[in-house]
Amino acid sequence: MNPQWDIIGSEGFKFMGKMNASISHEIKNVLAIINENAGLLEDFMLMVEKGVPLDSERLKKLADKIQSQIQRADRIVKNMNTFAHSVDKTKGNVELGELLSFMTVLSQRLAAMKELTFSVVPPPDPITITTHPF
Amino acid sequence: MNPQWDIIGSEGFKFMGKMNASISHEIKNVLAIINENAGLLEDFMLMVEKGVPLDSERLKKLADKIQSQIQRADRIVKNMNTFAHSVDKTKGNVELGELLSFMTVLSQRLAAMKELTFSVVPPPDPITITTHPF
Numbered sequence: 001m002n003p004q005w006d007i008i009g010s011e012g013f014k015f016m017g018k019m020n021a022s023i024s025h026e027i028k029n030v031l032a033i034i035n036e037n038a039g040l041l042e043d044f045m046l047m048v049e050k051g052v053p054l055d056s057e058r059l060k061k062l063a064d065k066i067q068s069q070i071q072r073a074d075r076i077v078k079n080m081n082t083f084a085h086s087v088d089k090t091k092g093n094v095e096l097g098e099l100l101s102f103m104t105v106l107s108q109r110l111a112a113m114k115e116l117t118f119s120v121v122p123p124p125d126p127i128t129i130t131t132h133p134f
Numbered sequence: 135m136n137p138q139w140d141i142i143g144s145e146g147f148k149f150m151g152k153m154n155a156s157i158s159h160e161i162k163n164v165l166a167i168i169n170e171n172a173g174l175l176e177d178f179m180l181m182v183e184k185g186v187p188l189d190s191e192r193l194k195k196l197a198d199k200i201q202s203q204i205q206r207a208d209r210i211v212k213n214m215n216t217f218a219h220s221v222d223k224t225k226g227n228v229e230l231g232e233l234l235s236f237m238t239v240l241s242q243r244l245a246a247m248k249e250l251t252f253s254v255v256p257p258p259d260p261i262t263i264t265t266h267p268f
Contacts (some may be wrong), residue, residue, distance in 0.1 A: 021219055026212050038197050039201070042197045048188065063176045066175070067173070074257075084154035087148070
């Protein structure tokens with residue numbers, strides 16, 4: 001029997017749910033922007049079909065926007081994946097500076113909604129402990 | 135003290151990690167396809183700049199592809215959000231047929247990787263219990 005679970009069980013689940021819900025909202029926002037740009041692309045095509053000359057500069061900007069949003073989404077999904085894999089392990093070596101920086105990134109959206117910003121000063125030397133990171 | 139946490143604590147965290155990791159891989163796959171299409175769009179633009187006439191039919195197909203992938207991503211993110219919010223609640227009314235269907239959708243990718251498919255026959259009448267769904 002591991003008495004820790006009585007303390008971290010319920011709160012831990014709530015925490016994970018909250019973080020993952022926040023990540024899903026972030027991804028949703030990115031998808032909405034990509035969708036908007038794909039919609040604009042279709043509008044462009046309709047205009048071209050009606051004989052309006054193609055503005056290739058605007059179309060290029062549109063492709064750039066989609067790609068930069070994909071990069072943003074990739075970063076979010078990478079963090080989501082790191083977070084997911086950090087809880088499917090039971091115990092491991094954790095460097096506290098790294099964990100703190102990672103938590104700051106994960107919490108950014110929730111903090112921004114309360115008009116807060118975090119900044120992390122990692123310890124000069126790595127501090128590694130063996131624990132369950134979340 | 136709630137002795138259940140000793141049983142579900144560690145396994146529950148692993149389960150959540152595994153499901154969220156799987157969701158993140160699904161989203162990553164969708165993003166990769168969108169990115170590929172955005173790359174093709176840029177290639178088109180380069181060709182147009184070099185004087186190749188624009189194939190508006192192909193460009194329209196490309197926009198369609200991006201939008202259908204966005205819809206796919208939206209569905210995944212919606213499930214992710216439902217999953218996240220179902221664990222940040224402690225207890226609630228759960229309809230077992232609904233929960234089973236939802237779990238089937240969530241597990242599809244992991245099952246497909248093992249060449250398995252699930253099909254759910256929900257109970258004819260709703261069966262509602264009060265529990266912690268995950």
